[in-house]
Amino acid sequence: MPKITYIEFNGTEHAVDVRNGLTVMEGAIKNNVPGIDADCGGACACATCHVYVDEAWREKTGKASTMEESMLDFAQNVEPNSRLSCQIKVTDALDGLIVRMPEEQH
Amino acid sequence: MTRVVILGAGHAGGSAAAFLRQYGHAGPITLVGEEPLLPYQRPPLSKAWLKGEAGEDELQLRPASFYAEHDIAVRLGMRATRIDRQAKLAFLEDGEVLPYDALIIATGARARRLSLPGGQMARTLELRTAADAEMLKAGIAHGKRLVIVGGGYVGLEVAASARALDAEVTVVEREPRILARVAGPVLSDFFTAYHHKHGVRFDLNASIQALEGEGGQATAVRLEDGRALACDLVLIGVGALPNQELAEDAGLPCDGGILVDDQARTADSAIFAIGDVTRRPLPLYGRSFRLESVPSALEQAKQAAAAITGHKPPTPEVPWFWSDQYDLKLQIAGLPFDVDGTVVRGDPDAKTDRGARFAVFHMRGDVIRAVEAVNSPAEFMGGRLLIGAQRPVSRERLADPAVSMKEVSA
Numbered sequence: 001m002p003k004i005t006y007i008e009f010n011g012t013e014h015a016v017d018v019r020n021g022l023t024v025m026e027g028a029i030k031n032n033v034p035g036i037d038a039d040c041g042g043a044c045a046c047a048t049c050h051v052y053v054d055e056a057w058r059e060k061t062g063k064a065s066t067m068e069e070s071m072l073d074f075a076q077n078v079e080p081n082s083r084l085s086c087q088i089k090v091t092d093a094l095d096g097l098i099v100r101m102p103e104e105q106h
Numbered sequence: 107m108t109r110v111v112i113l114g115a116g117h118a119g120g121s122a123a124a125f126l127r128q129y130g131h132a133g134p135i136t137l138v139g140e141e142p143l144l145p146y147q148r149p150p151l152s153k154a155w156l157k158g159e160a161g162e163d164e165l166q167l168r169p170a171s172f173y174a175e176h177d178i179a180v181r182l183g184m185r186a187t188r189i190d191r192q193a194k195l196a197f198l199e200d201g202e203v204l205p206y207d208a209l210i211i212a213t214g215a216r217a218r219r220l221s222l223p224g225g226q227m228a229r230t231l232e233l234r235t236a237a238d239a240e241m242l243k244a245g246i247a248h249g250k251r252l253v254i255v256g257g258g259y260v261g262l263e264v265a266a267s268a269r270a271l272d273a274e275v276t277v278v279e280r281e282p283r284i285l286a287r288v289a290g291p292v293l294s295d296f297f298t299a300y301h302h303k304h305g306v307r308f309d310l311n312a313s314i315q316a317l318e319g320e321g322g323q324a325t326a327v328r329l330e331d332g333r334a335l336a337c338d339l340v341l342i343g344v345g346a347l348p349n350q351e352l353a354e355d356a357g358l359p360c361d362g363g364i365l366v367d368d369q370a371r372t373a374d375s376a377i378f379a380i381g382d383v384t385r386r387p388l389p390l391y392g393r394s395f396r397l398e399s400v401p402s403a404l405e406q407a408k409q410a411a412a413a414i415t416g417h418k419p420p421t422p423e424v425p426w427f428w429s430d431q432y433d434l435k436l437q438i439a440g441l442p443f444d445v446d447g448t449v450v451r452g453d454p455d456a457k458t459d460r461g462a463r464f465a466v467f468h469m470r471g472d473v474i475r476a477v478e479a480v481n482s483p484a485e486f487m488g489g490r491l492l493i494g495a496q497r498p499v500s501r502e503r504l505a506d507p508a509v510s511m512k513e514v515s516a
Contacts, residue, residue, distance in 0.1 A: 030169050065502075106420065
């Protein structure tokens, strides 16, 4: 199973195994990783699963869809490496992925 | 040590338990749920889950291990029967008595039922719980005839999912338009046309006289104009009623929902209520209202957890909702109270082949009070910020899709 490292805003790291096919958001929820709210449960409707993708992984995680980009446009503290984690599907190619969480999702 | 008892283990109750721990509550938490399942997400029941695109595992709000890891005692398949406010005790149906220092009522809402002749027959379903959804899923298949009574969000989402599974769908609505209670006419017309395009039939302005059947199984829906709609399955989706009886019996003020303040506190300072069961203040709109939505339940779960732990209260949110039907993502922010006009941005024509994409803004003067956005996340997100800020905008610029929402908000 791909291993994903989630880093909280305060620096706490959580390296967990996430099954292929789940999203990066679901990987956090299922492993009790705090810092991702995901109020809408993954419907790309709320922008409360915002993460910063580690620079080394930006290409492999792909580009945000137009829908996702529009949501991110109005989220807080958005950076060029911002993504909505409910829109990143986990595959073997993402084994080792590192994402960081913002201070707040609201 | 403060003992917290939560009655109701849905989205609101389950989240309140999690927020309490997140905010540092160290005392005992007991979560009591009537359903046999750990807290799960209801929105997918009419959408991805019904279409078989999401499993039970994905429905769970938190993995089962979460509750043990966070020392949250869970009682499932268990009803609370009574609250003794003087002694601060909650009584469960199996005789267990739970003492509390803070009580959170999160008992949700139940489907409104129609008292119709034949309404008790098998194959007449409602959709609130995973168990309801199981039965619905089992009955929907290629060629099966589904009659949906009620053109609200639950009914329309099920209609879209049932069409994806190739069932025949008729929606019967008492009002002259669908979504009459929850959306403006532009949105109603668009969704009617879009569903129509996908093969859903509508009977508007139509009242049900009876359900008819054989051997206790519904086989037709009889309308008041005399017509009978033959069916294999009937779904009744005509709204929900708050499960406020526990609070009422305990003497807590209720009025179409348990009355709470902006900290989710009831008239009793030791008792909170959150989620669909509450009638909550909406400061932006100068009134109180019973919202049926996940975001509102989450906000109130945070309010209660913050009040109990002394954590800083959450930032007040503009109410919002979403619905997925076919390839449409509907996002709504705000509520159309005290509005005097609408601004339409984009083309609400369901027949367009370019992919539907538009937003309807409900205005009071130049201030946006609500936005209904179809496949238009920028309009939703930008609109939500503007609603919260109550800042006037130029109607002309708002109506012009060539002016970006960033520019409109600037």
